Amino acid sequence: MRTTVRRRLDRYRQPEYTGENRCTPCTVVNLAIAVVLSVAVGVSFTPLGVVVAGVSLLAIYLRGYLVPGTPTLTKRYLPEQVLQWFDKRPTVALDADLDVEAQLLAVDAVEPADDDLRITDEFETAWDEEITRVRGDLERRVGSLLELDDPAVERGTDVCRVFDGDRLVARWPSTAALVADVAAIPLLRDRASNWDDLSRAEQGQLLSGLRLFVERCPDCGGELLFSEDHVESCCRTVDVVTYDCDACAARVMEIER
Known part of the structure; x- marks a missing residue:
């Protein structure tokens, strides 16, 4: 019975606007509209207001929006600052307590070069060798790193997804970025005594910078x-x-201007 209901609901689902593709600003706008609409109807007839709320939430869950054209409306009328609050796209914006360049210099991953930085020969050689090993054994290495029971990598040039069975556990900008990070982690762990004490966000910033x-x-x-x-x-x-x-x-790296 549950399977039958799920299949019927899946007929109305729009994957391009739900799941990992769900847009947070659009969802918030539609939830606000649903609340206002439900309250307005409920003032006149409470049971009908409850029905409207339920149908609205189901529509947002399955289709990603209640009002057609929400992405266009959101882009046009919501201030840029508000949209930035919800933006999840990874950048190299740093925490105040984490100086990426200083950390990479401290572990001899990079070195000064005139007014800039460059990767050290030793680290580059070790990283290249590790990249070759990771590239030939990517799923096992990712599974070991993230402690997954059934690792799977959905490769791509604009997004790379890592699954544990059917469960999405992580995303990278591309397979190339994933390979680079997985190869760099053991090298950084060997050079930084507190690597495992860093938060995932801090580790991610260092890897992105590298x-x-x-x-x-x-x-x-x-x-x-x-x-x-x-x-x-x-x-x-x-x-x-x-x-x-x-x-x-x-796409190996992307930095918002």
Whole structure:
């Protein structure tokens, strides 16, 4: 019976607007509309207001929105600052207590080069060797790192998803970014005595910062190039600086301008 009901509901589901693709600002706007509508109807006839609330929530759950055209309305009328509150796209914005460059310098991953930084020869060699090993054994290495029972990697150049069975557990900008990070972690752990004491967010910031110093695509070996781009989300358009592979188009890093 439950399976039959689920299948019927799945007929009305819109995966492009639900699950991991659900847009938080659009969902909040639609929930607010649902509340106002339910209260307005409930003032006249309470049972009908309850029904309206239930139907509205079900529609938002299955379809991602209650009002058609919500992404356009949200993008047009919600202030940019409000949209930024909900933005989940990874950037290299740093916590006040974490200086990425200083940390990478401290573990000899990078070194000064005139007015800039460059990856050290020793770290680059070790990282390249580890990238080669990870690339040939990616799912097992990811599973071991994240302590997964049934690891699976859904590869991609613009998003890479990691699953434990059917459960989504993590996302990376691309398979190339995932390979780079998985390969870098044991090297950083060997060089930083407190690596495991750092939060996941702090580790992620260090790994993201380190990715800017990889010179070849960790997935295909192609050349990596900086460029400027416009990233279109459900209800935002953001100017970013990207670090992409010229051969396979994998996005290794993306920084909001």
